[in-house]
Amino acid sequence: MDGMLSREHTILIVTSIIVGTLARIITIKEDFRQYPSYPNGYLIHLVTGFVAASLGAVAIPALMTKNFVAVTFLTLAIQQFRDVRKSERESLKDLENTEYAYRGDAYIDGIAKTFESRNYFSLIVALATGITYEIVDSSAWINTICSAVVGFIILYILKRFSKGKSIGDIAEVKEAKIEVKNHELYVDGLYVTNLLGTENASKLFLEEGRAVVIYPKKHHFRVTLENFGQRQAALFEATRTLGVKRYHFTRRDFENGRVVIALVPIINDKDKLIEAVKKTPLLESTKKSESVMNSNMVGRE
Amino acid sequence: MGREANTEPKYDLLALVTLDKSRILGGKQLTLLAKDEEEQKTMTADIAKALKADVVKMNSGDYLVIRV
Numbered sequence: 001m002d003g004m005l006s007r008e009h010t011i012l013i014v015t016s017i018i019v020g021t022l023a024r025i026i027t028i029k030e031d032f033r034q035y036p037s038y039p040n041g042y043l044i045h046l047v048t049g050f051v052a053a054s055l056g057a058v059a060i061p062a063l064m065t066k067n068f069v070a071v072t073f074l075t076l077a078i079q080q081f082r083d084v085r086k087s088e089r090e091s092l093k094d095l096e097n098t099e100y101a102y103r104g105d106a107y108i109d110g111i112a113k114t115f116e117s118r119n120y121f122s123l124i125v126a127l128a129t130g131i132t133y134e135i136v137d138s139s140a141w142i143n144t145i146c147s148a149v150v151g152f153i154i155l156y157i158l159k160r161f162s163k164g165k166s167i168g169d170i171a172e173v174k175e176a177k178i179e180v181k182n183h184e185l186y187v188d189g190l191y192v193t194n195l196l197g198t199e200n201a202s203k204l205f206l207e208e209g210r211a212v213v214i215y216p217k218k219h220h221f222r223v224t225l226e227n228f229g230q231r232q233a234a235l236f237e238a239t240r241t242l243g244v245k246r247y248h249f250t251r252r253d254f255e256n257g258r259v260v261i262a263l264v265p266i267i268n269d270k271d272k273l274i275e276a277v278k279k280t281p282l283l284e285s286t287k288k289s290e291s292v293m294n295s296n297m298v299g300r301e
Numbered sequence: 302m303g304r305e306a307n308t309e310p311k312y313d314l315l316a317l318v319t320l321d322k323s324r325i326l327g328g329k330q331l332t333l334l335a336k337d338e339e340e341q342k343t344m345t346a347d348i349a350k351a352l353k354a355d356v357v358k359m360n361s362g363d364y365l366v367i368r369v
Contacts, residue, residue, distance in 0.1 A: 183358040197356030197364055198346055247355075 020053025106229025
């Protein structure tokens with residue numbers, strides 16, 4: 001039996017892999033809205049999650065058997081997760097021309113990073129599960145239960161840590177009045193575009209157009225909300241949720257920071273439109289910390 | 302306008318339909334002279350439909366067919 005895994009290590013590895021893979025299954029649901037092609041995409045990410053969990057699971061038995069060199073394969077894992085980010089980014093960029101509106105590079109970058117970090121979830125959860133199994137000195141059943149519990153606690157903490165905010169957290173989103181004056185589109189009195197040059201276009205927007213205005217709750221939130229990538233992400237979510245018959249615009253008001261999103265949707269439902277915009281995630285690349293910006297730098301008053 | 306009005310800042314000017322002969326100055330775009338306002342509207346709509354483009358009515362009365 002020399003060279004074979006012991007029963008204890010086998011249980012440790014299997015438990016860690018199961019808990020780590022479950023961590024990926026649980027977190028993949030949160031990305032459903034952002035998912036481009038879910039049946040196959042789902043499988044791809046479950047398999048990479050399984051691989052991540054496996055790498056985390058075997059690290060502890062490798063250490064316990066004094067196989068320290070084997071732990072360097074964790075660097076391989078990091079490389080693999082970077083490839084996950086890269087492939088996700090490429091896949092979403094390939095889809096850009098087929099969507100109603102562009103996701104935009106900022107949103108794609110955010111989604112790709114999220115997918116990468118979710119694989120680290122699996123790795124860390126599996127690793128924590130394995131460590132706990134090794135530390136708890138009891139029967140196999142007790143060890144398994146304790147390690148699984150710790151694994152899920154770590155998952156909960158990681159989820160809380162990485163949970164981002166959405167537009168609804170920092171802004172009010174309200175339905176807005178659409179007007180067309182001399183073939184120019186106005187939303188709540190704010191000029192949006194003059195692309196409605198024909199009678200048909202003006203009529204279509206007046207009859208079927210929908211618009212919402214995003215009002216920042218605090219002045220400094222304007223920096224985030226008015227970011228081009230952030231507005232594009234909001235527009236993308238709106239068009240993705242309701243579909244687009246024709247036209248979609250965003251416009252910002254320099255005076256008071258209102259942001260307009262206007263479109264002619266396929267599903268004409270104002271509540272869904274407001275909800276879609278509210279639930280648009282705040283992109284990591286656009287976030288600004290007000291407290292950091294207020295801090296005094298050395299040498300300054 | 303560019304990035305402000307729409308998220309994709311690429312614009313192609315495809316056609317100009319005017320009633321004023323003096324405004325036909327050449328360029329890459331197709332420039333057409335209409336007899337009257339009714340013909341101008343019809344021509345603009347036909348071109349826009351064929352090219353799947355958008356129409357801008359300028360304050361001068363000319364129509365631009367552009368693709369965003």
